[in-house]
Amino acid sequence: MKLCQIINGIAWWIFESEEMPEFANVPGVVLKDITGLDPQPQEGWxxxxxxxxxxxxxxxxxxxxxxxxxxxxxxQTLLNTEYLVCLAEISNL
Structure with missing residues (x-):
């Protein structure tokens, strides 16, 4: 089947799969079967x-x-904090 991943009302990713993927239940992400739709939606629609x-x-x-x-x-905040801690430890050597 041909599927379309929709994020914030925009066709984000179009792909083919034999079954509905597991990430179909992620909040904010809509997966729609577009097999046979005419015209076929494109990414960015x-x-x-x-x-x-x-x-x-x-x-x-x-x-x-x-x-x-x-x-x-x-x-991202955790990574930034760890990076800054590492820099501080290196400067104290």
């Missing part, structure tokens, strides 16, 4: 969940980056 339909954007530009999740921001 807009998805309207209320009408369950895709539409080409009026102007194609670069895809916006999805907002980081709270967990991703916490992980």
């Amino acid at each position: 807009l998805y309207d969940e209320t009408t369950d339909s895709f539409s080409a954007p009026s102007e194609l530009g670069p895809l916006p980056e999805p907002s980081p999740s709270v967990e991703e921001m916490q992980a």
Whole structure:
């Protein structure tokens, strides 16, 4: 089947799979079976969940980056803190 990953109302990734992947239940991520849709949506197209339909954007530009999740921001903060601690320890040698 042909699937489309939708993030924040934008067709983000189009791929083929024999079954629905496990990450289909991630909050904020919608997976839609687009097998047989005409016209076939493309990456960057807009998805309207209320009408369950895709539409080409009026102007194609670069895809916006999805907002980081709270967990991703916490992980980045932890990495930055560990990096700064390592730098401080090295400078004290």
